[in-house]
Amino acid sequence: MSYDIVWEFRPAAGRAVEFEQAYGPEGAWVRLFRHASGFIETRLLRDTEEPTRYLTVDRWESRHAFDDFKRRFATEYRTLDVQLEGLARSETRLGAFDTMP
Numbered sequence: 001m002s003y004d005i006v007w008e009f010r011p012a013a014g015r016a017v018e019f020e021q022a023y024g025p026e027g028a029w030v031r032l033f034r035h036a037s038g039f040i041e042t043r044l045l046r047d048t049e050e051p052t053r054y055l056t057v058d059r060w061e062s063r064h065a066f067d068d069f070k071r072r073f074a075t076e077y078r079t080l081d082v083q084l085e086g087l088a089r090s091e092t093r094l095g096a097f098d099t100m101p
Contacts, residue, residue: 001098001101002060002062002099003061003066003099004058004059004060004096004097005096006055006057006094006095006097007055007056007092007094008090008094009056010052010053010054010088011054011089012089015086015088019088020044022084023056024042025041025043027042029042029058030042032076032077033069035073036065038064038066038068038069039058039061042059043057043059045057055094059099063096
């Protein structure tokens with residue numbers, strides 16, 4: 001079982017490539033997440049019917065692992081969030097889900 005956090009993003013006009021690089025599986029967020037134990041992977045999905053809509057799925061071993069990451073890396077998380085501000089014109093947390101066995 002895993003704990004998966006799903007976000008919806010709409011990149012700012014002309015910034016889709018930068019957005020994909022920052023939020024993709026080798027991007028800045030994943031590089032930060034990899035410092036924490038319990039991180040599994042991030043998937044970046046682009047909507048085939050609405051190509052300006054993206055989803056990210058951040059997979060963690062458990063909610064506890066994610067909460068521990070947020071606590072331990074709070075400063076780095078906020079700093080990166082500020083650095084990447086403007087890449088997305090909208091960002092919505094769709095929810096957190098337990099993967100069913």
